[in-house]
Every structure is written in C-alpha cells, then in structure tokens.
Amino acid sequence: MDAAAGRESSLLQAFITLLDAEEQALLEGNPARIEALAGEISACVQNLARFALPRAPSPALAELRAKARARNSRNGGLIAMRSARVQQRLDVLGARVAEGSPLYGSDGRFSSRA
Numbered sequence: 001m002d003a004a005a006g007r008e009s010s011l012l013q014a015f016i017t018l019l020d021a022e023e024q025a026l027l028e029g030n031p032a033r034i035e036a037l038a039g040e041i042s043a044c045v046q047n048l049a050r051f052a053l054p055r056a057p058s059p060a061l062a063e064l065r066a067k068a069r070a071r072n073s074r075n076g077g078l079i080a081m082r083s084a085r086v087q088q089r090l091d092v093l094g095a096r097v098a099e100g101s102p103l104y105g106s107d108g109r110f111s112s113r114a
Contacts, residue, residue: 005061008051012064015044019071026078 019039025033057065104110 004051005058008048008057009061009064011048011051012061012087013039015068016064016071018044019075022075023071023078024048026075026082029082048076072099 018037021039022034022037025037
C-alpha cells in the first residue's frame with residue numbers, strides 16, 4: 001500500500017468511527033454531541049476529498065469506502081426521520097396557534113385539546 005493509500009485508509013477508518021459516534025448520538029437524541037461531531041466529520045470529509053482522484057482503489061480501500069458510504073447513508077436516514085418528526089410537531093403547534101387554541105392550560109401543563 002502506497003503512502004497516499006495508507007493515509008486514505010487511516011482517514012476512512014477515522015471517518016467510520018466518527019459516523020458510528022454520530023449514529024449513537026442520533027439514537028440517544030444528544031444534540032450537543034451531534035453538533036460537536038458535525039465539525040469533526042466535516043473536517044474529515046475535507047481531508048478525504050483530497051483523495052478523490054480517479055484511481056482504482058485496492059480491495060481494502062474499496063471496502064472501507066463502501067462501509068463509510070453505508071454508515072453515512074444510514075445516519076442520513078436517521079436525520080431525515082428525526083427532521084420529519086420535528087416538522088410534524090411544529091406543524092401541530094403552528095395549527096393550534098393559528099386556530100387560537102391554547103397550548104397550555106391554566107395549570108401550566110400542555111393542553112391536548114385541539
């Protein structure tokens with residue numbers, strides 16, 4: 001393995017580790033950790049972009065690339081699901097505000113009356 005391939009392999013392994021940590025933070029609903037990881041992931045992607053030259057990767061590199069793509073895709077799906085749930089909640093709140101329904105009762109608790 002040449003030096004560039006070795007560097008790319010190390011970066012891909014670091015990227016996969018970051019994506020695994022991001023998945024865990026997404027499943028735990030830990031926005032502070034997600035935000036912190038976003039910066040690290042972005043920096044890693046920028047470093048990986050240097051290796052985007054058209055060359056045939058070794059089987060080991062091809063496997064790492066596929067693994068990283070799968071993890072990134074899975075995390076993208078988790079983010080899309082979370083975003084959809086947040087949007088649904090915002091839509092409900094927006095509709096209740098628009099129709100003048102109180103969001104909270106006189107006791108300060110959420111009112112489920114629509």
